[in-house]
Amino acid sequence: MQTITPEQLKKRLEQGEKLDIIDVREDEEVAQGIIPGAVHIPLMQIPDRLADIPKDRETILVCRSGNRSGRAYDFLTAQGFANLKNMSGGMLEWDKL
Numbered sequence: 001m002q003t004i005t006p007e008q009l010k011k012r013l014e015q016g017e018k019l020d021i022i023d024v025r026e027d028e029e030v031a032q033g034i035i036p037g038a039v040h041i042p043l044m045q046i047p048d049r050l051a052d053i054p055k056d057r058e059t060i061l062v063c064r065s066g067n068r069s070g071r072a073y074d075f076l077t078a079q080g081f082a083n084l085k086n087m088s089g090g091m092l093e094w095d096k097l
Helices: 006-014 043-052 069-076 090-094
Strands: 019-025 059-062 084-087
Touching: 019 043, 043 069, 043 090, 059 069, 069 084
Parallel strands: 019 059, 059 084
Antiparallel strands: none
16 A cells, blocks of 8 residues: 655645645544545445546545555555555544654
């Protein structure tokens, strides 16, 4: 599993990179804050929304702690997605920045 740290992600965003970020948390979690530019697709909706996830570009998966996004990573990899990264530590670590 390829990963990216919250610090690395933040630096790339600050440098103006346009990144594909998928937040797989539930609605009530996202209501408390989301990474700017991230698209919210709850984990249980991932199988029905594969068309909303880019297959040809790097896609960064985010959740609260890194566990659910890891499950999304595994599922998407099995569906043929190759350019994925899981944000280690999730929003718990992002919020410390």
